[in-house]
Amino acid sequence: MTQPKITLIGGGLVGALLAQLMATRGFAVEVFEKRPDPRRTGFNGGRSINLALAERGLQALRTAGLADDVLQRAVMMRGRMVHPLEGMQSLLRYGVDDSEVIWSVSRGGLNMLLLDAAEAAGARFHFGQGLVGADLNARSIRLIDAGGVQRQHDASVLVGADGAGSTLRAAMNNYQPLGQRIEPLGHGYKELEIPPASGAERFAIEPNALHIWPRGGYMCIALPNTEGSFTVTMFLPAHGPHPSFESLPDAAAAGDFFRQDFPNLLPLIPRFAEDYDAHPVGGLSTLYLDQWHVDGRALLIGDAAHAIVPFHGQGMNCGFEDTIVLADLLAEAGRDWADAFAQFQRIRKPNADAIAAMALENYVEMRDSVSDPRFLAKRELGARLAQRAPQHFMARYRMVTFTHLPYAYAYERGRAQDVLLEQLLRGSTNVDEVPLEAAVSALEATLPPLPPLRHG
Structure with a gap:
């Protein structure tokens, strides 16, 4: 009996983990990823370099047999270290003790580990292959490589794990409207860096915490990296009166703002001017879809179906939880793809809507309520x-x-x-x-x- 075949669009975190889980369950899995192989060219994700890993994501990694490997490369965060403008910093624990912590993990390092595991399980990856379009009636897709050469590929069953800007979602929406709504937050983000400390202490500030500088309406956060640095993310309104990214067009204006509002953070960022001018402002939106699938032909998963703002640290964890549910449903359903896809949406959509709402609420909590x-x-x-x-x-x-x-x-x-x-x-x-x-x-x-x- 031939293996059931599945074509995945997107070899990022969710796509690579799903590929491993499906290949382990006996599916023939092919993955098409528009970016080059990060294991050969270096990781350039264009987004935050580290992420918060929590229990839901860990459980998915345990299922894949990868949790221990990932935790060896992660930094524990016990809680939020709150840095008020005036007064002493304080740690607000996430859980009751060190059995309830979250972990700062490298996006690139985790992606490469997942790619290795998926290939070892038998999944086939095709890098530098961007999706141009999908003919869902003919069950085929059109791909383009870095040189502009296009080709067709038979794809009887498609799963899109190609992120918030999903090309497969656009093709599905053209074929059958999905009820798509994108709600911009109106705030953006910019990344900076606290480098490792010199001497015996690798970290310039407490390593086992997620640091927050709440200022009511805006904030900075910092997550630790294993080599001792911290990724700092500044969240501000995109437009409008000061402070906003519109009112801080360059490093000179931003430096004056930091000296006033983040006086204890600025000295920790020696390359502030270079980072500020070099790093773009990222957008923040929530994606809602009424429909995640087109009968049994195509399905969206992870950010492609339900991208959320990052303030609960659950985007990756939610996507990883998706993979477990979908892999189990497909293994049980055999070749009844339409029923499995419908069940997946029925189970996961109410939960995706709930975490989207909680992530928006958590932004207010982090930037304001914690003080x-x-x-x-x-x-x-x-x-x-x-x-x-x-x-x-x-x-x-x-x-x-x-x-x-x-x-x-x-x-x-x-x-x-x-x-x-x-x-x-x-x-x-x-x-x-x-x-x-x-x-x-x-x-x-x-x-x-x-x-x-x-x-x-």
Whole structure:
């Protein structure tokens, strides 16, 4: 019996992991990637060089047998190190202890590891092959190489893992409208770098944290890299009055702004002027689709189906979770591609919509709320309830980041818990004024127990 064949468009993180999982399950997998092979030419992703890996992504990597290899090349982040404009920095832990942390991983290093694993499993990669168009009736695609030469390729079943700007999505939308909506955030980002420190200490600031300089309406963050540097990302409104990228057209204007608003960060970035003028402003948008597939002929996965803003650190993790669900559905469905694709959308779309909403909310939290007394009071009361009644209360961030509870459940449960915390605090920021036993009783009477939790 011949192997079922699948053609993947996109050899990035999600495409490479899906290729490995499908090849391991006995599928004949061919992958077409428009960029050159990063293992031969060096990685040039054009986007953030490091990403936050959490439990959902780790579980997918465990399934692929790759989690240990990845963690050996990652830096642990225990929580958010908050740097206010005035006052002392403070660490807000993500979880209860070091069993609940996230990991800073190199996008390029992870991509290359996944490519090696997929090829070892039997997937075939074709680099420098960009998708020009897809004829879904004829079940064929048209490709173009770096020299401009085009060719046809038979592709009876297509999966698009070619990112937020997916060419396959455009072809599918031309064939059958997908109900596409792209909602720009109105804010952009620019990357800078804190280089490794000289001497015995490799890191110039605390290595095991995600650093945030919240300024209400805008912010900077920094993620550690294994060699001791930090990738700094500045998020600002794209247009409008100061501060915005429009009001900071060059390094001279930006340097004056940093001296005023980020005075402790600027000295850590010795190449500030060079980085600022050399690095482009990136855009931030959320992608929504009503339809992720065209019957059994083509399906979108990861950012190609549901690109989100990066403020919950879940884009990659959500895409990796997609691959596990899809690989299992296809292995069970045999050749009933249409049913498998429909089930995939039914299972994943509500969760993709939920994490999109939570990522947008988390931007406000990171840039503003982390230094807001009301937010900190709710956070402290929630931590006390979680300790006293763990079967009934878990912070939404922990549900999203450290369990496998569906995103949609975490979103709704988090909203219900937030309403309860507001009621218990009654506008106060003094958690000690809330009688804990009465709060626990109110919690248990208001919300049902949490579902069984699945951790890695």
